[in-house]
Amino acid sequence: MKKPDNHILVIFGASGDLTARKLIPAVHKLFCQEFLPENFAVLGVSRSNLSDEDFRKKVVIESSFLKDTNPDDIKAFADKLFYCSIDPKEQDQFSTLADRIEALQAEMNIEPNIIFYLSTPPSLYPIIPENLSTVGLNDENNGWKRVIIEKPFGYNLNTAQSLNESLKQSLSERQIYRIDHYLGKETVQNVLVARFANSIFEPLWNRNYIHHIEISAAESVGVEKRGGYYDTSGALRDMVQNHLLQVAALIGMEPPTHVDSYHIRNEKLKFFQSIRPYQKADIPTHVIRGQYVESVINGEKVAGYRNESGVDPESRTETYVAMKFFVDNWRWAGVPFYIRTGKKLPTRVTEAVIHFNHSPHHLFKSYQGVTNTNNQLVLRIQPSEGILMKFGMKVPGAGFEVKTVNMDFLYSSLASGNLPDAYERLLLDCMLGDSTLYARGDSVIAAWEFIDPILQHWENNPKETVYGYPAGTWGPNNADSLIEGDNFQWRYPCENLADDGDYCEL
Ligand code: BG6
Numbered sequence: 001m002k003k004p005d006n007h008i009l010v011i012f013g014a015s016g017d018l019t020a021r022k023l024i025p026a027v028h029k030l031f032c033q034e035f036l037p038e039n040f041a042v043l044g045v046s047r048s049n050l051s052d053e054d055f056r057k058k059v060v061i062e063s064s065f066l067k068d069t070n071p072d073d074i075k076a077f078a079d080k081l082f083y084c085s086i087d088p089k090e091q092d093q094f095s096t097l098a099d100r101i102e103a104l105q106a107e108m109n110i111e112p113n114i115i116f117y118l119s120t121p122p123s124l125y126p127i128i129p130e131n132l133s134t135v136g137l138n139d140e141n142n143g144w145k146r147v148i149i150e151k152p153f154g155y156n157l158n159t160a161q162s163l164n165e166s167l168k169q170s171l172s173e174r175q176i177y178r179i180d181h182y183l184g185k186e187t188v189q190n191v192l193v194a195r196f197a198n199s200i201f202e203p204l205w206n207r208n209y210i211h212h213i214e215i216s217a218a219e220s221v222g223v224e225k226r227g228g229y230y231d232t233s234g235a236l237r238d239m240v241q242n243h244l245l246q247v248a249a250l251i252g253m254e255p256p257t258h259v260d261s262y263h264i265r266n267e268k269l270k271f272f273q274s275i276r277p278y279q280k281a282d283i284p285t286h287v288i289r290g291q292y293v294e295s296v297i298n299g300e301k302v303a304g305y306r307n308e309s310g311v312d313p314e315s316r317t318e319t320y321v322a323m324k325f326f327v328d329n330w331r332w333a334g335v336p337f338y339i340r341t342g343k344k345l346p347t348r349v350t351e352a353v354i355h356f357n358h359s360p361h362h363l364f365k366s367y368q369g370v371t372n373t374n375n376q377l378v379l380r381i382q383p384s385e386g387i388l389m390k391f392g393m394k395v396p397g398a399g400f401e402v403k404t405v406n407m408d409f410l411y412s413s414l415a416s417g418n419l420p421d422a423y424e425r426l427l428l429d430c431m432l433g434d435s436t437l438y439a440r441g442d443s444v445i446a447a448w449e450f451i452d453p454i455l456q457h458w459e460n461n462p463k464e465t466v467y468g469y470p471a472g473t474w475g476p477n478n479a480d481s482l483i484e485g486d487n488f489q490w491r492y493p494c495e496n497l498a499d500d501g502d503y504c505e506l
Pocket of ligand 1: 151219238239350
């Protein structure tokens with residue numbers, strides 16, 4: 001495999017949670033698999049006053065996220081980490097950073113290739129690139145410079161547009177990597193392979209055979225320690241605008257001419273541009289929002305959202321959202337897309353379900369009262385990663401009774417069942433200069449164009465219903481009425497891909 005060029009990975013927000021929990025473990029895994037270049041360093045940057053040694057201790061040597069690792073590997077890896085304390089808001093401190101980078105490059109024989117990872121509060125996303133430019137750290141004359149930007153990319157359409165504009169002042173689009181960790185998930189990428197490496201699915205992948213598409217991301221956890229952030233965000237911003245619309249685009253886009261960043265991202269953009277914008281009057285009937293309320297799960301009392309720390313006790317922020325929308329193009333005309341996500345649901349499952357039309361003529365009797373076999377293709381993103389096909393089979397014995405059965409593929413059945421972590425894959429791609437799995441500016445804006453009217457509608461109509469649902473249930477019942485068509489309903493998935501049931505985990 002091609003190795004990345006020698007470079008330095010500069011992490012802004014180095015003393016934060018994401019660095020210790022996700023970024024350093026991902027770089028460490030790349031190190032253990034020998035995917036990193038010969039000459040490489042990580043330079044942590046934040047305001048905290050730490051030495052190189054303190055930083056190494058915090059994120060490597062004493063880290064609970066790097067357990068079960070060979071101590072020799074840990075030492076060799078820790079030696080690649082360095083730290084520089086500056087306040088990233090302050091332009092005049094960037095010369096200190098530039099000097100430290102130059103010294104490291106000389107000491108470790110690293111060409112001036114640099115990735116800047118912005119794992120900071122979003123208010124710094126426009127400021128850091130501008131400050132980097134004042135000391136020439138955006139300049140690609142001698143070596144490449146790439147900037148990874150964490151989510152959220154904007155708070156609404158306006159702020160996303162201004163962030164794009166401000167980034168463009170110091171960087172070209174080619175240098176900007178907007179991360180969406182869902183795109184780093186192996187199973188999300190497999191949507192493209194399942195569709196375009198096989199000839200059996202694609203002929204059916206359109207309005208003639210598909211009744212509707214369902215994408216669900218259920219989480220059993222609540223907001224945990226992120227109440228302060230979440231209360232200003234809500235499920236629509238936190239999960240739908242980015243992760244779930246990206247999944248929808250991979251399911252709905254046209255085949256790209258080539259598998260590369262330019263062609264795949266062009267097709268995704270066209271998909272976003274084809275989503276039918278909501279009229280104001282549609283929003284209350286097409287977008288259902290909910291919030292979890294106190295309940296008892298397995299005999300234990302579980303707090304409601306409004307009692308979580310950092311949350312306004314009168315908050316109307318949605319912890320659940322279910323929506324129906326249409327994609328106005330030849331492939332999808334008339335096929336509803338449904339997206340549903342929520343916190344404190346019965347289980348943690350993310351999956352997309354392709355619901356095929358019923359057979360046009362019902363020749364056979366159903367089994368145990370189940371009418372009309374509904375073929376489904378379930379693309380399970382997590383957990384129990386795999387693909388499940390549901391279809392009708394004859395019940396053995398007299399007559400022709402039909403029963404729905406399952407045929408599945410599980411990643412765990414592969415010899416190398418180890419799925420790389422999303423950050424591992426995405427960091428390596430950025431090191432290699434491949435932005436295919438990063439979101440492009442125009443498509444982020446197109447996704448916001450669809451989401452923004454819903455947010456505005458809620459803001460302008462604060463009394464619009466937020467349905468309460470007891471923690472540990474599948475959200476407000478009203479969401480069931482979104483689904484069109486006889487005998488169709490949301491799938492109620494269980495942790496195990498092939499199990500079906502309403503509440504398996506409780
Ligand atoms: C994050 C959201 O982007 O994605 C979280 O901010 C959410 O609220 C998380 O829990 C879900 O990611 P995953 O990989 O656990 O499905």
